[in-house]
Amino acid sequence: MTEGNFVDYVKLHLTSGKGGKGSTHLHREKYIEKGGPDGGDGGRGGHVIVRGNENLWTLYHFKFKRHYKAEQGGNGSKGRSTGADGGDVFLDVPLGTVVRDTETQNVLFEITANNEEVILCKGGKGGRGNWHFKSPTNQTPRYAQPGLEGEHKDVTFELKVLADVGLVGFPNAGKSTLLSVITSAKPKIADYEFTTLKPNLGIVKHRDYQTFVMADIPGIIEGAAEGKGLGHYFLRHIERNSTLLFMVPADAKDIVKEYEILVDELRRYNPEMLDKDRFVAISKSDMLDDELQAEMKEELDEKLGVPYLFISSVAQKGIQELKDTLWKMLN
Template sequence: MTSNFIDYVKINCVSGNGGAGSRHFRREKHVPNGGPDGGDGGRGGHIILRGNSQYWTLLHLKYQKHIKAQHGVAGEGGRRSGRQGEDEIIEVPLGTIARDAETGEVMGEVTEDGQQIILLPGGRGGLGNWHFRNSTNQAPEYHQSGDSGQELWIILELKVLADVGLVGFPNAGKSTLLSTVSAAKPEIADYPFTTLTPNLGVVAYRDFKSFVMADIPGIIEGASEGKGLGLRFLRHIERNSILLFVVSADAENPMKEYKTLLKELKVYNPELLDKKRVLSISKIDLIDEKQIKKIKAKIPEDLPYVFFSAATNQGIDELKDLIWQNLER
């Protein structure tokens, strides 16, 4: 499962060289003083990043370490321009960011289907000698060589686009929730780290509305120090509108788990704490009303929350309502 989801690749990209302009003079039987007619060279091919909604991973680029665009073709006599080098288009899933591997600078990000970003432009084609004729030099020898293309190591990093990101410890019930409210079929088992890659599901809501929910691998205390699966997959909730915290009702201290999750998020990226948060307490079929009241007493007043059970569907509609209310604000 892990091998099929690739969200980070580093590739060497080279755009095409521009073709040289032509140094050529007319040679026609009845034109004794044929002038310059050298054509222009063609532009080198671009390296282009293009969004494709049919992709959800960078797996297709995992073993493609070098991507080169075609060179432009040199110009010819008769003012014929050389052919433009073919662009090299890199198809990527929506939510992909391109960075300069050396400086870390963001070169662009793709968020819409069909959106195109020129990462490396091809070299400009050279001008033929026809352009350099004038009254004092009617037979110019000069013509331009084409400009060289560019070469750069580029990092492509995928950040899954979703409205709601699930945050919780392993076995908190995130995958079960996603499978209950959507058609997604994440692996579910009674051992930690069942979810090894992000899973997406479209959640149907009232009046034909819907929203996208993403389940990422569970966090554990010390994840920011590399324990468990670490924080690698947290990039996938950086674009989410809402963070839905899922803590298990039968945990020893559910609110302590919530605070631990907040701490790990803060270490990874403090800006994540500025996002809207909704607290959901799962597996309430495993506790009684007295325990529910005890948990409620410790929930901050300004934190929206809901209790639910994916096993019995209790509270599922209320959870959807709460999410939608926060998405609309």
């Protein structure tokens, strides 16, 4: 999936169908001159329904169409026949989609299961036909109810990526390179910051045909929790990952401090993120000789406080060990 095709935020205007009109028909038949009212009810208007689809990974299919309207209900007819219900509109979304009211920004619901359906806009009720209104004093009512109007809603769909492992790090820490090495994903890789602007997903193949999903989240910068850079835009994707893999390059000025800044950004955005399992990968460690690595190891053992591993995506150093460790953490 190319970066431009990953859409994780759309605003839509939705309208459900109006209910059909009730009928004012009076029964007429050979030898029955005054058969009385027999107008049927109108059908209900179509609903707008949001449905989970596990085969979708993005909201790209909403990129070019932002207005959806369900069908109007059919009108009632003679013989107390009820009009047909209006056709429903189904909006298929990937699992992990949050639906908000655009105006208030309140979360309405969240789709997390395949084929889960939620009615977002209810269709208008059909009007009642004239046979409902006959009485001893009014035997031939010549009126019926019109159908009720449908609902209008402006909503925002927000996708939070569902992945087992989320890669967290500053720009240029080697996250995309790692993803390209341990999965068949092909993220854009370059030696400048913010090469990745959209999350990339890849499936990691482990031993015995076991797999797990890894997400390369765009780089976080200091102040992301306050929305600096594209902070909120990126951070929401990390909320769904069960394990967080922090990536800090071996040539960082202070590995421990860099890790602590990343953790602090997550804490300020949503303190619940700190309940997730954490692991640190020291990337680009092919640049270190054994002596320097041993020196760094002493310092990290003392100050880091979470398990870590020296890896190099380019030299394939520590990659299998990393996969084994992540698999253990996930299970």
